[in-house]
Amino acid sequence: MAQLETTWRLQCTVNGGPVDCEVPQDQTLLDFLRIGIGLTGSKGSCLEGECGSCTVIVDGQAVNSCLVLCPQMQGRRITTIEGLACGEKLHVLQETFLDAGAAQCGYCTPGLIMAAKALLDETPNPTEQEFFEGMEGNICRCTGYASICEAIRAAARQWQ
Amino acid sequence: MFFQPKTIDEALAVRAKMGADATPLGGGTDIVVALNRVGSGAKNYLDLTHVVGYPDVQRENGEWVLSAGATFTRLGKLPVRALAEASMTVGGAAIRNCGTIAGNLGTASPAGDGCVALMAMDARIALRHATRGERIIPIAEYFTGFRKTALLADELITQVRFDADWRTAWYKVGKRGSINISLVCCAVGLSPRGDVRIAFGCVAPIVMRARKAEAIVEKHGLSPVAIDEAAEVAMTEVAPIDDHRASAAYRRAMCGVLTRRLLNQLQKETGGRASAPAA
Numbered sequence: 001m002a003q004l005e006t007t008w009r010l011q012c013t014v015n016g017g018p019v020d021c022e023v024p025q026d027q028t029l030l031d032f033l034r035i036g037i038g039l040t041g042s043k044g045s046c047l048e049g050e051c052g053s054c055t056v057i058v059d060g061q062a063v064n065s066c067l068v069l070c071p072q073m074q075g076r077r078i079t080t081i082e083g084l085a086c087g088e089k090l091h092v093l094q095e096t097f098l099d100a101g102a103a104q105c106g107y108c109t110p111g112l113i114m115a116a117k118a119l120l121d122e123t124p125n126p127t128e129q130e131f132f133e134g135m136e137g138n139i140c141r142c143t144g145y146a147s148i149c150e151a152i153r154a155a156a157r158q159w160q
Numbered sequence: 161m162f163f164q165p166k167t168i169d170e171a172l173a174v175r176a177k178m179g180a181d182a183t184p185l186g187g188g189t190d191i192v193v194a195l196n197r198v199g200s201g202a203k204n205y206l207d208l209t210h211v212v213g214y215p216d217v218q219r220e221n222g223e224w225v226l227s228a229g230a231t232f233t234r235l236g237k238l239p240v241r242a243l244a245e246a247s248m249t250v251g252g253a254a255i256r257n258c259g260t261i262a263g264n265l266g267t268a269s270p271a272g273d274g275c276v277a278l279m280a281m282d283a284r285i286a287l288r289h290a291t292r293g294e295r296i297i298p299i300a301e302y303f304t305g306f307r308k309t310a311l312l313a314d315e316l317i318t319q320v321r322f323d324a325d326w327r328t329a330w331y332k333v334g335k336r337g338s339i340n341i342s343l344v345c346c347a348v349g350l351s352p353r354g355d356v357r358i359a360f361g362c363v364a365p366i367v368m369r370a371r372k373a374e375a376i377v378e379k380h381g382l383s384p385v386a387i388d389e390a391a392e393v394a395m396t397e398v399a400p401i402d403d404h405r406a407s408a409a410y411r412r413a414m415c416g417v418l419t420r421r422l423l424n425q426l427q428k429e430t431g432g433r434a435s436a437p438a439a
Contacts, residue, residue: 008162028192028196049189049254072164072185132338134253135252137255
């Protein structure tokens with residue numbers, strides 16, 4: 001049940017591949033992804049759950065990776081922005097974000113795309129209310145939201 | 161050390177042995193925020209998220225039984241209006257997927273929206289110890305001071321229960337449409353037994369009830385005169401402060417506005433009589 005040291009042997013799945021490594025017990029998932037295994041797509045910003053730039057998907061649900069501790073991820077399946085493209089082929093959300101010009105500085109984009117994926121995986125044809133509830137935890141400080149919403153709606157039309 | 165029990169009995173055993181030296185960890189949406197701010201965390205964690213049944217929600221014999229780890233996403237789907245609406249205004253989707261009802265109760269912030277909804281339904285909180293067993297605390301006795309509760313350092317919150325026949329209404333005054341921290345939050349509940357509950361968040365050191373206002377409506381029913389009087393009296397019962405979010409005077413005024421609005425809403429929906437909700 002417990003591991004005696006202040007480190008934890010984390011075994012989980014990241015982007016379909018197995019992870020097995022020692023981590024500090026109070027390292028956040030965000031720091032593990034970025035520093036531990038070099039997946040720097042997920043961004044840290046507010047570190048208190050207000051901005052959504054660190055959003056990843058854990059067992060199908062959007063999660064703020066800055067607010068969970070690594071040991072809690074034991075046995076979980078984690079998907080990050082790096083896990084979406086298939087080789088050279090971008091994910092539909094990545095394509096529609098490009099088409100709509102939905103990124104300016106781009107810092108919020110990985111979190112927005114992961115939140116949108118979690119939303120559309122569960123609700124492929126969201127109502128306005130469901131759309132709002134799924135995306136309200138992610139902020140963008142440069143584009144305004146019109147092009148972002150356009151990109152997500154375009155992806156929804158192609159969602160399978 | 162990091163404890164990750166798979167059963168509630170294992171979790172209770174760790175808690176009984178370690179007491180305050182092991183920090184219970186649910187969704188992490190309060191505890192890890194604090195860790196990120198300070199830069200160093202607790203010495204020992206008791207992670208409850210792998211306990212079997214931790215997020216369960218069930219209806220049993222006329223009451224809702226929420227396990228400690230019921231998330232706001234799950235509670236947002238309950239046919240219990242005040243609690244569902246309150247839950248859907250907590251954070252964004254990612255916060256609601258992790259944040260739990262026991263976390264809301266454990267943090268015991270006066271701005272705990274879920275706590276306000278539970279207060280309006282006389283919720284009962286199950287606190288359990290490994291060997292002493294379970295004790296049930298009415299929510300009105302659970303909050304003992306600013307971020308202080310009846311939970312002992314060797315116990316865990318295991319369940320929250322409330323009767324399924326409360327008819328409730330709820331509203332939160334905040335500054336934004338999303339990730340919205342309450343300036344004032346109010347929940348009102350009517351039971352078929354004639355009980356009236358008027359609960360507030362953010363206007364006292366603890367989530368509180370306006371008992372004098374409740375008594376007026378219990379005595380006189382949901383008449384326009386009684387509702388007006390309850391709204392006036394509620395404003396005298398709260399103890400808000402000035403802070404960076406709002407002034408005390410504004411908060412006090414909103415307590416009157418929300419009491420009147422929510423009682424009027426229930427009056428319209430029930431014709432003045434409390435009855436079991438359709439769901």
